[in-house]
Amino acid sequence: MATQTRDYYELLGVARDAEAEEIRRAYRKLARRYHPDVNKEQGAEERFKEISEAYDVLSDPDKRARYDRLGANWRQAPPPGADDFGGFGDVRVEFGEGDFEDLFSSFFGGRTGRRSGFAARGADHEAVLELSLEEAARGGQRTVQLGDGRSYEVNVPAGVRDGQRIRLAGEGGQGAAGGPSGDLFLRVHLRPHPRFRLDGRDLHVTVPVTPWEAALGAVVEVPTLEGTAKVKVPAGSSSGRRLRLRGQGFPGPRGGHGDLYATVQVMVPRQLSDRERELYEQLAAASDFDPRSNR
Numbered sequence: 001m002a003t004q005t006r007d008y009y010e011l012l013g014v015a016r017d018a019e020a021e022e023i024r025r026a027y028r029k030l031a032r033r034y035h036p037d038v039n040k041e042q043g044a045e046e047r048f049k050e051i052s053e054a055y056d057v058l059s060d061p062d063k064r065a066r067y068d069r070l071g072a073n074w075r076q077a078p079p080p081g082a083d084d085f086g087g088f089g090d091v092r093v094e095f096g097e098g099d100f101e102d103l104f105s106s107f108f109g110g111r112t113g114r115r116s117g118f119a120a121r122g123a124d125h126e127a128v129l130e131l132s133l134e135e136a137a138r139g140g141q142r143t144v145q146l147g148d149g150r151s152y153e154v155n156v157p158a159g160v161r162d163g164q165r166i167r168l169a170g171e172g173g174q175g176a177a178g179g180p181s182g183d184l185f186l187r188v189h190l191r192p193h194p195r196f197r198l199d200g201r202d203l204h205v206t207v208p209v210t211p212w213e214a215a216l217g218a219v220v221e222v223p224t225l226e227g228t229a230k231v232k233v234p235a236g237s238s239s240g241r242r243l244r245l246r247g248q249g250f251p252g253p254r255g256g257h258g259d260l261y262a263t264v265q266v267m268v269p270r271q272l273s274d275r276e277r278e279l280y281e282q283l284a285a286a287s288d289f290d291p292r293s294n295r
Helices: 008-012 020-034 044-058 061-076 099-104 133-138 211-216 274-286
Strands: 125-131 140-145 151-156 165-168 184-190 197-199 202-209 218-224 227-233 242-245 260-266
Touching: 008 020, 008 044, 020 044, 044 061, 125 133, 125 151, 133 184, 151 165, 202 218, 202 227, 211 218, 211 260, 218 242, 218 260, 227 242, 227 260
Parallel strands: 125 184, 202 260
Antiparallel strands: 140 151, 165 184, 197 202, 218 227, 242 260
8 A cells, every 4th residue: 555644745746736737747747657567666666656646636626625634634534425335544546537548558558547446467577597508409398496486387499599588478477456467588598518609500519539530531429419420520630620510500490400510629648658659759750741831
């Protein structure tokens, strides 16, 4: 319930002898500013209730007269003919015919007021849904547990991307005075992957090879999101060479996949056995290859 201690004229910013049209204009201006569908700042909704209560009283000649006469105790003097069930101890925000419709229909998608209070759609909420690349690629049903203890069954579309939002209709903030609930949006965040880098729908991965595999050529295994695949390393490959695996990348929203690019990285042993050292020395003596000759 809105506070009863603040002066209604002060809340609307009008003089005590203000005309009805001036009160109406002041209310419309403040209502646009503080309506909870527009203003998400802390305290905005409470301020909206306060100015709505002030307008409810000052726009009604009988209520305004009692308020001018009795101030904060105006509710203690019921109007003539009020029965036991029509007292004013429980304040309701009421609007004259057309007031709420005129003010908010163009701003809030046609949602209109009711004589028992304003019907307003609940606020949309947003939470983060963290997924691995594999989970995002597969999609499917997932149970999502939020920090407030609520859990939801969510259908994650296959191939969902970082930053995309999944909408859960009606799972946001509760509506006011019978208005519909808002929506809950789960914003997808893809966790960094230890192997893969995603670029559009293409995946990039590094494939380590031995010096002899790079020099002589070889068929090696490359990791994919679904397991492994074989790729041929052509003879004479150096570090940085990219090998393309068609259709082994990230899935698209309408079917199909991107490509997987495996970048060759030639690796040498950290420590050599005596035999390995001997063979490398023989290779060094026999080869006239100089990778720096053209620099």
